[in-house]
Amino acid sequence: MARTPLTLAALSTAAVSGLDVIRTREHTTGQHGDYDAAVLSARDGRELIVRVPRTQAAETEQAADLIALAALSSGVRSRLPFDVPMVEGQAPFEGTRAVVYDFLAGAPLELGRVYGDVAVAAGNAVAAIHSLPTGFVLDAGLPQQSAEEAQRAIMAIVDRAQATGSLPAALRNRWYTAATDQSLWRFAPTVINGALSSDSLLVDGPSVRAIIGWSALSIGDPARDLAWVMGAQPDAAEAVFAAYGAARQAPADPRLQQRALLHAELDLARWLLHGHDLHDQAIIADAEAMLDQLVERVHQGGVDRLDQATGQVLDAAQVEQLLAQTPGGAPAGDHSAGLAPVEDENVDDQRSASSDDE
The missing domain is CATH 3.30.200.20 (Phosphorylase Kinase; domain 1)
Structure with missing residues (x-):
């Protein structure tokens, strides 16, 4: 009550x-x-x-x-x-x-408002988190994850999603190939919020006034905090990444945007696993429907490849349709490996083939 x-x-x-x-x-x-x-x-x-x-x-x-x-x-x-x-x-x-x-003070940032000065402010805000010294996280005993551990964690999510029998084979191939591409996981771990979403950023006009939701504070993959950006319009997302890169006092991460995209897509797998953990058929059905929509977009070329260092990001309508129903982050959370071509099966065939892809 x-x-x-x-x-x-x-x-x-x-x-x-x-x-x-x-x-x-x-x-x-x-x-x-x-x-x-x-x-x-x-x-x-x-x-x-x-x-x-x-x-x-x-x-x-x-x-x-x-x-x-x-x-x-x-x-x-x-x-x-x-x-x-x-x-x-x-x-x-x-x-x-x-x-x-x-x-x-401030209102949760809406993806449709990510443009201009707001996009720059968002990129600067995320960069400021990632530029913090790691010592205070270590002193507090909060989690830390190396690049190799982050890679293994992604592989574990893909394996668990496959074990449910609900993961389309095309997505399994897309994600697993990215997860096993060593070039994608060459990054320097940073302090991360770990559960960042657009709702976490409270804005007032063009400024980010506050960030809430710090339950996943840790040291890990900076791309996790940028996964939410993939839901903005492509030009706006590029502006966020450009501002972020300019604000970071660190070597460029050429695969940052692709890992962010992978994290964003894997939020669907996390939602599926959440449903299975709770034995909630409504959540499972919801996740399966969103996975089907995503695999259709992959087949139609409407989603950026994960093996390209640059390229367009997900269309806002696509991501809002697919990810708006998933937990925040939540939950939180923001991959450019040399991926094999995605198989062109029908969606109905992909679930039945999931156990044959190991």
Whole structure:
């Protein structure tokens, strides 16, 4: 049962000593309903937000987010050109906990608004994350993943998706060939948000004011944080990548865009696996339908090849249709190997052939 804003306001006063709430309103982003949340106006002029998990997955995510936000010290935050949530307090409630954060200004970035100065600001924001020193992540005991480990993790996702019997053979071939191409995985791991999506970026006009959702903070493949960009219009996506490249004080990564595309496509596989993990037939059917749409676009040449160092990105309508229903990131998450040509089977034949491709 959803908690009312008044209940959440009462919880916030238990979480934050001396807090005097004078006004409250329900807060929703229209996403997956994993949290009950309310925005609070305090007598001292502060605006806060209180969130209570509704699912075990949300509780786990919240716990990881708290660890990450604690690792993001004031010194680390000073290196970022945007705000990061501050935890004001927490209180136990019904076997979970209510957490109160400062409320950050800005609206979630819509993919259709990724152009011009917004695209540049988005590229700069991601570059700032990736330019952070890795020491604070290591000191906090947060995950770290080498390029080789990232490659193996991708291969594991493809193998698990294949084992469901729902992965079209053309996608299995496309992804597995990319996953096994050594040239695709020659990158320097960086600090990454790890679950970045367009909804994570809160914008105000042309500026990225804040980034929320840090539960997957780690050291890993920078392309993961750019997978969401593949849903923008091609010119806008190119502008984001150009701004990102100009802002990074590091050698160019010629395969960055292709790995970002691979991560974006694999969000469909992750959604499929999520459905199987929950034994949820509705999620499984949804994922299968989106995989079928993607494989049709592959056959029609409507999706960029993963073995090209440059090229067009996914059309916005295509990605929104395929990926808008997948968990964020979530979830999060942003591949240019020498790939073999994709087999030209029909979609109905591909699932039955999935076990024959090993």
